[in-house]
Amino acid sequence: MTLDRRTFLEKTAAVAAAGFLPRSAFPDARAWAPLPRAGRVCVVASSNGLRGVKLAYDRILAGTDTLDAIIAGVNITELDPTDQSVGLGGLPNADGVVQLDASCMHGPTNRAGSVGCIEEIATPSLVAKAVMDYTAHVMLVGEGAKKFALAMGFRPQNLLTEQSRQDWLRWKANLNPGDAWLDRRDDVKINFTHGTINMNAVNAAGDVSSVTTTSGWSYKIPGRLGDSPIIGAGQYTDNAVGAAGSTGQGELCIKACASFYIVEQMRLGKSPEQACLAAMERVMHMTEARWLDGRGRPKYDVNFYAVAKDGRFGGASLYQGGEFAVCDADGARVVKSAYLYPNSERPRE
Numbered sequence: 503m504t505l506d507r508r509t510f511l512e513k514t515a516a517v518a519a520a521g522f523l524p525r526s527a528f529p530d531a532r533a534w535a536p537l538p539r540a541g542r543v544c545v546v547a548s549s550n551g552l553r554g555v556k557l558a559y560d561r562i563l564a565g566t567d568t569l570d571a572i573i574a575g576v577n578i579t580e581l582d583p584t585d586q587s588v589g590l591g592g593l594p595n596a597d598g599v600v601q602l603d604a605s606c607m608h609g610p611t612n613r614a615g616s617v618g619c620i621e622e623i624a625t626p627s628l629v630a631k632a633v634m635d636y637t638a639h640v641m642l643v644g645e646g647a648k649k650f651a652l653a654m655g656f657r658p659q660n661l662l663t664e665q666s667r668q669d670w671l672r673w674k675a676n677l678n679p680g681d682a683w684l685d686r687r688d689d690v691k692i693n694f695t696h697g698t699i700n701m702n703a704v705n706a707a708g709d710v711s712s713v714t715t716t717s718g719w720s721y722k723i724p725g726r727l728g729d730s731p732i733i734g735a736g737q738y739t740d741n742a743v744g745a746a747g748s749t750g751q752g753e754l755c756i757k758a759c760a761s762f763y764i765v766e767q768m769r770l771g772k773s774p775e776q777a778c779l780a781a782m783e784r785v786m787h788m789t790e791a792r793w794l795d796g797r798g799r800p801k802y803d804v805n806f807y808a809v810a811k812d813g814r815f816g817g818a819s820l821y822q823g824g825e826f827a828v829c830d831a832d833g834a835r836v837v838k839s840a841y842l843y844p845n846s847e848r849p850r851e
Contacts, residue, residue: 541708542813544830545572547701548749548805550585552836554578554701555829562705569608569711572701573627576715579699580625583663588699590624591663592717595724598670600661602626603731604715605641606634609741616641618731619724622658623651627715630731641731673721698730700737700747702809710811712737712745712761719752728752734762743769744811746777750804750820754793758785764808774808775816775840781806782818782842795849805839816840821848 543562545555554575561571580589587593594600604626605616615634617626618641629651633642642650652658662670698716714736718728729735729752737747738761746764748755755761760781767777785804795801800820807817807826817826817839824839 541704541706541710541811542830543704543706544809544813544815544828545575545701545703546807546809546815546817547572547575547827548699548747548807549825549827549836550579550587551575551699551701552827552834554699555827556834558701558703559829559834562703567608567711568703568705568709569606569631569713572703572711572713573606573631575701576627576699576713577625580627580715584665586666586669586717586720588715588717589626590659590661591666592661593666593720594662594670595718595722595726597724598662598667598674599724600666600717601722601724602661602715602717603727603736604630604713605731605733605736606630606713607711607733607737607739607745608634609710609739609745612741614640614733614739616731616733617647617651618643618727620644620647620651622661623648623656624659624661625656627713629654629656630713630715640733643727643731644725670721698728698736698749698752700749700807702737702739702745702747702807704744704809704811704813708741708811710739710741710743710745710809712739712747714747714749716749716752729755729760732756734759736761738762738765740765740769742811744774744809746774746781746806746808748804748806751793751802754785754789754802754804757788760785760804760806764806768808768810773816774810774814775818778806778808778816778818779840779842782820785820786842797847799843799847799849801849818842821845 545558558571558575583591601619607614615630700714702712704710714730716730735756739745746761764777764781809815819839822841822845
């Protein structure tokens with residue numbers, strides 16, 4: 503769903519009646535003057551964004567704005583009912599309700615938008631962009647986010663597919679008072695995920711954008727927010743430097759302000775890969791003892807992705823074996839992530 507100016511003007515009355523004001527009702531922010539240093543076109547994403555990076559790259563080459571291009575890229579995954587980590591078909595919370603989170607940033611204009619715990623809207627990335635484009639706010643959550651989306655013309659639908667419902671029922675049947683939403687018995691196959699899709703892009707002019715979207719921790723406590731809708735945690739963009747984002751255990755990324763930290767490390771001269779590894783070290787520094795095994799190794803995983811203004815890219819995982827998707831002049835492909843720990847040091851369940 504794309505909202506052009508004419509469509510927006512037609513919806514203005516309905517949006518105002520719902521209690522929202524378009525951003526155009528407020529003074530425009532000071533125009534951002536792009537730095538003269540240009541970049542090579544590059545799109546980088548979590549590995550589930552392989553189809554999306556190709557679409558986004560092609561659209562950027564055709565002149566599409568970087569944020570519009572990458573949101574179109576993540577929409578592929580959001581609308582795929584077989585992908586249980588985001589959008590339609592996402593795994594539900596403990597009550598069996600799919601609650602989605604997303605955020606985005608547009609480098610050239612220094613704008614951002616975010617939604618959290620939104621229900622019945624399959625493309626929260628587009629709602630986040632609508633918050634950015636048509637309100638003076640950055641984040642809307644829960645019923646307010648859904649009310650805004652409906653006022654903007656998004657259509658509600660049941661996001662819980664039969665496969666995700668069956669997985670939730672298996673989890674619920676195995677629940678006991680001591681589980682704390684995390685029981686994992688060996689004799690019951692239950693699908694858990696912290697899955698998310700993050701995508702970042704730079705065009706030939708050196709303009710960058712980022713977006714992250716997720717259904718969050720499967721069977722989470724209703725109302726839980728991870729890092730995906732948090733600006734500076736799940737994704738971050740500075741048009742003078744680059745963009746970065748994350749997937750994995752969001753609680754740790756929130757405490758580390760991870761995506762912001764990656765961009766700041768690139769500002770200080772680190773390559774995207776070095777910046778991602780530095781953020782991994784920061785996450786480890788911020789990790790509580792309950793998240794570590796007896797050897798001090800994390801019992802979770804986190805993945806970072808980054809692109810610099812000049813088109814360089816990189817990614818990192820806590821453990822060996824991580825991958826991410828990239829598309830540039832060499833085509834769309836999956837590449838290996840840098841890592842802190844070899845697989846031999848990964849805790850065994």
